[in-house]
Amino acid sequence: MSDLALLGGTPVRTKIFSQSNTIGEEEKIAVMKVLDSGNLSQYVGSWNKDFKGGPMVQQFENDWAEAFGVKYCHAVNSNTSGLYACIGACDIGPGDEVIVSPYTMTAGAIAPLIYGAVPVFADIDEDIFCLDPKSIEANITPRTKAILIVHICGHPTDMDAVMAIAKKHNLKVIEDCAQSPMSTYKGKFVGTIGDVGIFSLNYHKHIHTGEGGMIVTNDPVIAEKVELIRNHGEAVVEGKKTKDLWNTFGFNYRMTEMEAAVGIEQLKKLPGLLDRRIANANYLSRILGELNGIIPPVVKEGCRHVYYQQTFKFKKDIIGVHRNTFIDAMKAELPTMVLRESTPIIGCGFAPPLYLQPIYQQRLHKCSFNCPRYDGSVSYEKGLCPVTERMFFEEVFTHEYMRPSFSKRDLEDVVNAYEKVYTNVNNLKAYEAKKDEALV
Numbered sequence: 047m048s049d050l051a052l053l054g055g056t057p058v059r060t061k062i063f064s065q066s067n068t069i070g071e072e073e074k075i076a077v078m079k080v081l082d083s084g085n086l087s088q089y090v091g092s093w094n095k096d097f098k099g100g101p102m103v104q105q106f107e108n109d110w111a112e113a114f115g116v117k118y119c120h121a122v123n124s125n126t127s128g129l130y131a132c133i134g135a136c137d138i139g140p141g142d143e144v145i146v147s148p149y150t151m152t153a154g155a156i157a158p159l160i161y162g163a164v165p166v167f168a169d170i171d172e173d174i175f176c177l178d179p180k181s182i183e184a185n186i187t188p189r190t191k192a193i194l195i196v197h198i199c200g201h202p203t204d205m206d207a208v209m210a211i212a213k214k215h216n217l218k219v220i221e222d223c224a225q226s227p228m229s230t231y232k233g234k235f236v237g238t239i240g241d242v243g244i245f246s247l248n249y250h251k252h253i254h255t256g257e258g259g260m261i262v263t264n265d266p267v268i269a270e271k272v273e274l275i276r277n278h279g280e281a282v283v284e285g286k287k288t289k290d291l292w293n294t295f296g297f298n299y300r301m302t303e304m305e306a307a308v309g310i311e312q313l314k315k316l317p318g319l320l321d322r323r324i325a326n327a328n329y330l331s332r333i334l335g336e337l338n339g340i341i342p343p344v345v346k347e348g349c350r351h352v353y354y355q356q357t358f359k360f361k362k363d364i365i366g367v368h369r370n371t372f373i374d375a376m377k378a379e380l381p382t383m384v385l386r387e388s389t390p391i392i393g394c395g396f397a398p399p400l401y402l403q404p405i406y407q408q409r410l411h412k413c414s415f416n417c418p419r420y421d422g423s424v425s426y427e428k429g430l431c432p433v434t435e436r437m438f439f440e441e442v443f444t445h446e447y448m449r450p451s452f453s454k455r456d457l458e459d460v461v462n463a464y465e466k467v468y469t470n471v472n473n474l475k476a477y478e479a480k481k482d483e484a485l486v
């Protein structure tokens with residue numbers, strides 16, 4: 047094998063990987079039909095038949111309901127706005143606490159703050175990186191109103207345990223399924239097990255509409271509230287004769303007809319795209335799992351992992367260098383971008399623990415933290431969630447080399463790069479020492 051590219055050798059591959067473009071003729075035709083109709087959105091923020099949106103939005107919702115076996119679906123313009131709508135629809139407000147994950151995209155913890163509530167971070171499970179039920183239970187107080195779980199990277203949370211805790215303490219369960227469409231837990235789709243679930247349709251996701259989201263629930267009360275919050279609820283409640291006005295003030299979270307038309311076509315492709323993604327991930331897990339010290343993703347019994355990202359644990363004591371050094375070397379061996387995307391397709395874990403962000407460190411949202419109705423004292427200290435911190439700073443790395451667009455040949459290059467770095471890891475020690483010296 048030649049020298050590591052990080053140390054001046056020839057990289058395994060320089061040809062950029064092809065973009066995972068799931069948009070094809072079907073979406074183009076569907077969008078052209080909408081454009082020809084001139085009807086790009088049919089929403090009206092008052093109580094009449096257009097309150098629920100136009101034909102494409104309604105068809106997309108019906109198709110999603112059928113595909114996921116759920117009663118009510120509401121298309122929204124992002125998973126973020128969907129999370130906000132769900133917090134509102136679960137009647138969460140000032141003085142309340144919501145248990146959230148520190149190891150997720152930032153919107154998952156901000157959502158309670160939007161309604162004046164306080165996010166409380168529980169720790170994650172060290173195998174699947176979703177909230178650990180033991181830590182959820184340890185963080186429950188008389189103020190806890192809901193648990194906002196995230197099926198992170200595509201693996202389901204331990205739903206039996208979460209639902210048992212919720213039942214015991216009378217809490218709502220909100221499932222953030224942004225990264226886990228058609229991931230299943232004991233035969234049920236995630237998003238349909240708790241009180242309400244939200245899917246993302248942004249352009250990074252398994253399928254997409256550019257930006258977008260879908261809220262799913264079997265609860266008619268939550269469904270009605272979500273619908274009001276999505277579309278200027280306060281202007282509608284009189285006409286609709288709504289009795290429960292708590293949190294029904296609305297926003298504009300509406301999806302357009304063109305996005306919905308794309309979504310209808312994308313949804314048809316989802317099962318095939320998932321099969322390909324899972325097959326690629328299994329192949330990489332099998333081969334890379336043979337490298338002592340690199341631990342491929344765990345798939346718990348009864349669960350279907352849909353691999354938004356493929357997570358590995360890195361054992362520094364066995365391999366001999368820090369994970370970050372190994373990832374630097376991997377980045378030098380392979381192109382780490384896919385065309386216009388600026389997100390690297392290999393990196394050091396998912397996201398830094400959210401409670402370390404300035405907004406929490408400085409308690410910037412005073413309406414939540416200083417609210418006279420709030421009688422708790424939440425902690426956001428470093429060290430709060432030791433497993434999350436260990437995973438992010440030391441152990442986990444993620445890649446997206448299992449995307450459905452990756453061919454057998456692409457996967458072989460990926461394997462060659464890992465094997466090359468792994469077998470030459472001793473050569474990285476001097477590089478690592480120099481890097482450490484530079485930091486002193």
Ligand SMILES: Cc1ncc(COP(=O)(O)O)c(C=O)c1O
Nearest residue numbers: 124125126151153224246247248
């Ligand atoms: C877990 C999780 N939650 C929420 C979001 C927000 O999704 P959106 O960009 O659709 O608002 C994302 C997006 O990356 C996500 O990964």
